[in-house]
Amino acid sequence: MLETSRLILRPLTFEDADDVVAYQSRPEAVRFVPFGVRDKAAVLEAMERQKPKIPLVETGDYFILGAQLKSTGQVIAGFNLGLDNSADRVGAFGYMVNPDFWGQGYAFEGATAILDYAFGEGAFHRVTAQIDQRNEPSIKLAEKLGLRREATFVEHERLKGEWVTEHIYAILAREWKN
Numbered sequence: 001m002l003e004t005s006r007l008i009l010r011p012l013t014f015e016d017a018d019d020v021v022a023y024q025s026r027p028e029a030v031r032f033v034p035f036g037v038r039d040k041a042a043v044l045e046a047m048e049r050q051k052p053k054i055p056l057v058e059t060g061d062y063f064i065l066g067a068q069l070k071s072t073g074q075v076i077a078g079f080n081l082g083l084d085n086s087a088d089r090v091g092a093f094g095y096m097v098n099p100d101f102w103g104q105g106y107a108f109e110g111a112t113a114i115l116d117y118a119f120g121e122g123a124f125h126r127v128t129a130q131i132d133q134r135n136e137p138s139i140k141l142a143e144k145l146g147l148r149r150e151a152t153f154v155e156h157e158r159l160k161g162e163w164v165t166e167h168i169y170a171i172l173a174r175e176w177k178n
């Protein structure tokens with residue numbers, strides 16, 4: 001469990017399904033992720049498949065934490081961190097926020113907590129974020145967090161019937177400031 005001034009980041013439970021459906025059922029929330037809108041059955045199936053692996057030890061281990069508002073108890077976002085290379089302690093992170101809460105600083109707050117964990121207890125050397133070039137708010141967030149754009153993959157995969165160009169952003173442990 002991670003905590004910020006307004007959020008508690010914790011593993012999701014089946015009791016959180018309705019809160020997760022509230023954003024994963026919205027096309028604007030899932031526009032830049034590899035899955036489409038989800039109903040409750042699909043959210044529950046994903047939760048069953050995506051049991052968190054904490055601590056992150058082996059290559060491929062990852063977790064998704066729900067971001068719960070301290071003020072109401074509502075889960076308004078999900079933040080993930082995965083270990084891509086256990087020998088070198090290199091990983092990647094991402095997030096999805098309920099559109100009702102966009103523009104209120106929750107993505108920055110949650111991502112900061114995830115990176116604090118990655119470079120602290122997680123002992124990561126490097127963390128990356130893969131961002132669709134059309135996702136301007138996520139690009140701005142990565143840059144605000146101090147990540148640098150290291151690569152652009154032009155039309156390297158199809159997502160929901162469209163060719164996608166993605167930017168790779170990264171930050172090293174020694175560069176991370178909070």
